[in-house]
Amino acid sequence: MSKRKNPSDESNPNHEFCEFLSELAEYEKNVNRNIYKYSAYRKAASALSSHPIRITSGKEARALHGVGDKIAKKIDEFLQTGKLQKLENIHNDASSVAINLLTRVSGIGPAKARQLVDDGIATLDDLKKNVDKLNHHQTIGLKHFEDFERKIPRSEIESIEKILREEICKSDAEYKITICGSYRRGKSESGDIDTLITHPSFTSKSSKSDLLEGVVRTLEKCGLITERLSLGNTKFMVS
Structure with a gap:
């Protein structure tokens, strides 16, 4: 699955800052095609997301690794006015x-x-x-x-993980299933489910297509997969 991934959720004390930084990041990536600015905004949003205390000034934010002067000024603007002029301009375009x-x-x-x-x-x-x-x-x-x-709640991912283990291991108990991404990092909800499936015979020199195709067919039969987005030798994307 593919979804937008935000570095913060509403329980974070700096959620509002992370939201507007993520929106600016998407604008730079999708409209301006400026990957440098995109990365800078994402890095700052991640730093604020990890900070456990509400930021009260741009100067305070500037002390965090990943937050530069320009972003600190945007935080001050938001704190003082409740909005960002740059975002207002984007929304009007x-x-x-x-x-x-x-x-x-x-x-x-x-x-x-x-x-x-x-x-x-x-x-x-x-x-x-x-x-x-x-x-x-x-x-x-x-x-x-x-x-x-x-967003997918953690409890739903746990239920899906159980189905994955049960269905895939029916054919071969040596399969190992690991849910990765934001779930593994302990997040309460995720944008998608990144799953690592390994098998002892699945090596760099082995033929991979049959094993992977078998896994996908198994999950289609049990109704967990409804659509194939892409299927390669070592990874697949489904919904």
């Missing part, structure tokens, strides 16, 4: 809004989103009328847009 929306569809990157917007496609409804412009992955991403946007 129709092209930026459309690109940021379309890149939330799994499989649609910044270049594809820009192409779609140039073709007059600005909303999900527009996209549904132009599915012929989408590849398989993007079509599935649009079909399950609401599902992909939804």
Whole structure:
């Protein structure tokens, strides 16, 4: 699965800062295509997300590793006004809004989103009328847009992990299943479920396609997989 991943949740005391920094990061990645600024915003958001105490000034934020002067000034602006002028400008720019929306569809990157917007496609409804412009992955991403946007509670991931173990190990008890990503880091909810599946015979020199195809078919039969997004020799993406 592919979803947007935010470095913070609402229980974090610095959630508001993380939210606007994440939004600025997405803008830089999707609209400006500036990976340097994208990384800087994400790094700052991650630093604030990990800080257990509410930040009360840009100067205080500046003391955190990953927060520079420009971002500290944005934090001061937000604390003083409750908003950011840069974000206000972004929200008032129709092209930026459309690109940021379309890149939330799994499989649609910044270049594809820009192409779609140039073709007059600005909303999900527009996209549904132009599915012929989408590849398989993007079509599935649009079909399950609401599902992909939804955060997955930890309890639900635990239930899915149990099903994975039971179903996959029915055919071979030597399979080992490990849930990774934000779940492994102890988060209360996740944007997707990253799963590592290993087997003693699955080596760098072995034929991998049969083993992986077998795992996918098993999970399709039990109803855990409803759509294939991609399937390679060593990894697959499904919904």
